[in-house]
Amino acid sequence: MTGRLFFTNSKDDWSVFGVWSSIFCLSLLFFAIVILVSPTSRGLVLNSKGAASSKGIPLVSLDEMVKVIENEDYIIFDARKPSDYEAGRIPKAISFPYESKNEGLKDWAMILQPDQKVLVYCSSRKCDDALQLALFLREFGVAHVELFAEGIEGWKNAGLNLEND
Amino acid sequence: MLLAALFGFASLHKIVDPVPFAGLIAKNDYVPFPLIGPLSIWLPCFEIALALGLLLPKAQKAALILAAFLLAFFAAIIALNLLRGLEVPCGCFSNQDQPATWWSVARNLLLILLAAMAVFLKKKKSLFKN
Numbered sequence: 001m002t003g004r005l006f007f008t009n010s011k012d013d014w015s016v017f018g019v020w021s022s023i024f025c026l027s028l029l030f031f032a033i034v035i036l037v038s039p040t041s042r043g044l045v046l047n048s049k050g051a052a053s054s055k056g057i058p059l060v061s062l063d064e065m066v067k068v069i070e071n072e073d074y075i076i077f078d079a080r081k082p083s084d085y086e087a088g089r090i091p092k093a094i095s096f097p098y099e100s101k102n103e104g105l106k107d108w109a110m111i112l113q114p115d116q117k118v119l120v121y122c123s124s125r126k127c128d129d130a131l132q133l134a135l136f137l138r139e140f141g142v143a144h145v146e147l148f149a150e151g152i153e154g155w156k157n158a159g160l161n162l163e164n165d
Numbered sequence: 166m167l168l169a170a171l172f173g174f175a176s177l178h179k180i181v182d183p184v185p186f187a188g189l190i191a192k193n194d195y196v197p198f199p200l201i202g203p204l205s206i207w208l209p210c211f212e213i214a215l216a217l218g219l220l221l222p223k224a225q226k227a228a229l230i231l232a233a234f235l236l237a238f239f240a241a242i243i244a245l246n247l248l249r250g251l252e253v254p255c256g257c258f259s260n261q262d263q264p265a266t267w268w269s270v271a272r273n274l275l276l277i278l279l280a281a282m283a284v285f286l287k288k289k290k291s292l293f294k295n
Contacts, residue, residue: 013287019227023214030210031203034180041183045202126201128187 057134058146060119062158065090065148068119075111077137079122079129080152088162090121090148090155098122098129101136112137117144124153168232168280169219176209176216183209195242211235226287233280240273 034041060068068074069092077096078085085095096104105112112118118137122130134145148154156162179186187205190196196204215235218228243265 013226014223016227016230019218019224020231022224023211023218023228023231026214026217027207027211030213031207034206034210038183041206045206131184 057131057138060146060148062148062150062154065119065121065150065155066160068146068148074117074119077118077120077133079120079133080127084123084152086165088152088164090152091161091163093121093163096120096133098133098136101133105136105140112140112142114141114143116142117146118142119146119148121148121151124151125149127151166220168229168276168283169216171276172212172216172219172232176212179205179209180213226284229280229284229287233277233284236273236277236280240270240277243273244270 035045068076069090076090076093078089078093079096079098081097081099082095085093089095096108120130120134120137130147130149130151134147137145152162183205187201190201190205215228215232218224219232221228246265247267247270
């Protein structure tokens with residue numbers, strides 16, 4: 001009886017399998033249309049860098065990140081949890097967990113002037129917290145926010161040292 | 166009709182701005198990284214197609230069953246996150262930051278019940294017609 005319901009059309013109702021197939025094909029058609037029409041969606045499908053760029057947050061490469069550390073004009077925020085930060089961080093990074101962004105803002109509001117240069121990172125390209133923190137800081141009024149999308153994983157893979165307590 | 170409207174409404178914000186929804190999928194940590202972007206766009210497309218299926222009389226029964234499965238899947242994901250102690254927003258109807266709660270699970274179960282009742286009523290109606 002379940003087989004009939006799933007695979008056989010009746011006089012009044014189409015089969016579950018038939019409807020599922022149609023809905024699936026229709027969803028792929030909509031997917032193709034959305035990709036064609038929306039640059040944001042295209043960027044998202046291609047990579048996370050696209051997601052960040054499409055939101056207007058500039059991305060920095062690993063080489064640029066190394067130069068940023070030597071540049072005293074930048075503040076570097078680590079968007080991960082405090083325990084991850086303590087275990088190891090990019091040199092000169094300050095802990096600003098996205099999960100407690102409002103508390104972090106209270107702590108750092110004094111130095112976050114509109115023209116202050118800020119760079120944010122988290123664990124890897126898969127982690128979204130750094131992008132969300134960057135957008136949050138930009139909403140707060142920090143005009144110059146950049147994102148190191150590769151994060152800790154990219155830093156470690158390049159053989160660079162982490163700082164810890 | 167209610168379920169069709171719900172699925173249609175739920176998919177709108179995800180199609181207009183898929184980036185936050187992609188972030189939510191990434192936070193859940195169940196999907197491999199390369200699939201996060203495509204999934205964040207395909208899922209709302211599937212919801213819209215399902216909403217259309219719910220509006221077609223001959224496809225309604227099957228679409229209700231599919232909707233119930235989808236709702237059960239979402240409820241399971243939310244419940245699993247809550248049991249793991251993750252505070253991940255549901256992303257069901259908006260991109261707001263409020264974490265999902267057991268109420269989100271209960272709401273999905275209620276909608277599944279609604280879908281089951283609709284299937285039952287449709288079955289009774291077609292038996293009555295015959």
